[in-house]
Amino acid sequence: MRCVICFDFVLPEVNWTNFLHVQKKVKICTTCFEKFDVIIEPGCPLCGRTDSNGTCYDCERWEGSAYQGVLTKNISVFSYNDFARELVARWKYRGDFTLIEAFAEAVQTKYKNHFHRLKADLVAIPLSKERLMERGFNQSEALVSQLGSSPHRFFTRRGSEKQSKKGRTERMNRENPFVLVQPTDRPVVLVDDIYTTGMTVRHMASLLREAGCPAVYSFTLFR
Numbered sequence: 001m002r003c004v005i006c007f008d009f010v011l012p013e014v015n016w017t018n019f020l021h022v023q024k025k026v027k028i029c030t031t032c033f034e035k036f037d038v039i040i041e042p043g044c045p046l047c048g049r050t051d052s053n054g055t056c057y058d059c060e061r062w063e064g065s066a067y068q069g070v071l072t073k074n075i076s077v078f079s080y081n082d083f084a085r086e087l088v089a090r091w092k093y094r095g096d097f098t099l100i101e102a103f104a105e106a107v108q109t110k111y112k113n114h115f116h117r118l119k120a121d122l123v124a125i126p127l128s129k130e131r132l133m134e135r136g137f138n139q140s141e142a143l144v145s146q147l148g149s150s151p152h153r154f155f156t157r158r159g160s161e162k163q164s165k166k167g168r169t170e171r172m173n174r175e176n177p178f179v180l181v182q183p184t185d186r187p188v189v190l191v192d193d194i195y196t197t198g199m200t201v202r203h204m205a206s207l208l209r210e211a212g213c214p215a216v217y218s219f220t221l222f223r
């Protein structure tokens with residue numbers, strides 16, 4: 001079979017124990033896999049930033065803002081390096097959705113390690129209608145499916161979501177683009193492809209917490 005990223009042949013090592021599973025598991029070649037930076041804890045205990053010893057500057061700012069405590073923790077699988085950036089461009093702008101399958105195993109393992117006991121609702125980040133039309137799929141829902149769940153659609157989105165090039169504070173103060181349509185009294189894990197500023201997940205987490213959700217975490221493929 002071929003690697004879903006570079007299309008090189010992948011030759012899985014087959015033995016009796018993996019014989020039945022090997023077809024499903026191997027989606028990516030060793031060369032491609034090694035280009036990813038797997039995030040190894042500890043870094044920032046709140047967001048998983050790797051170049052930080054203890055709580056990072058961004059998290060300190062969040063914790064000193066109106067969003068204090070709304071997000072318990074973010075867990076991400078890989079660093080958002082150049083290779084990851086290229087890949088995200090492929091699925092976002094060319095709708096190369098099957099690429100997400102390459103990460104199934106890494107995503108499942110990381111999720112299990114951190115959230116296994118939580119019994120949380122997995123919540124997808126909604127896309128605007130325009131975005132969904134141009135992309136053809138919702139990457140957040142695709143990741144939830146990789147985790148073997150159906151995404152809970154607790155939120156809708158209002159207005160346009162085009163990321164502005166405005167400053168951080170201005171973005172922070174911008175009106176929350178999400179509307180919570182279904183509150184929950186169970187813990188929630190928000191699932192997305194990338195954690196960048198942490199704004200999206202905090203917007204959602206603040207609404208969930210206000211409506212009685214006991215704890216909100218986020219889980220992303222890249223950080």
Ligand SMILES: [Zn+2]
Binds near residue numbers: 005008029030032
């Ligand atoms: Zn490859």
Ligand SMILES: [Zn+2]
Binds near residue numbers: 047049057058
């Ligand atoms: Zn942090």
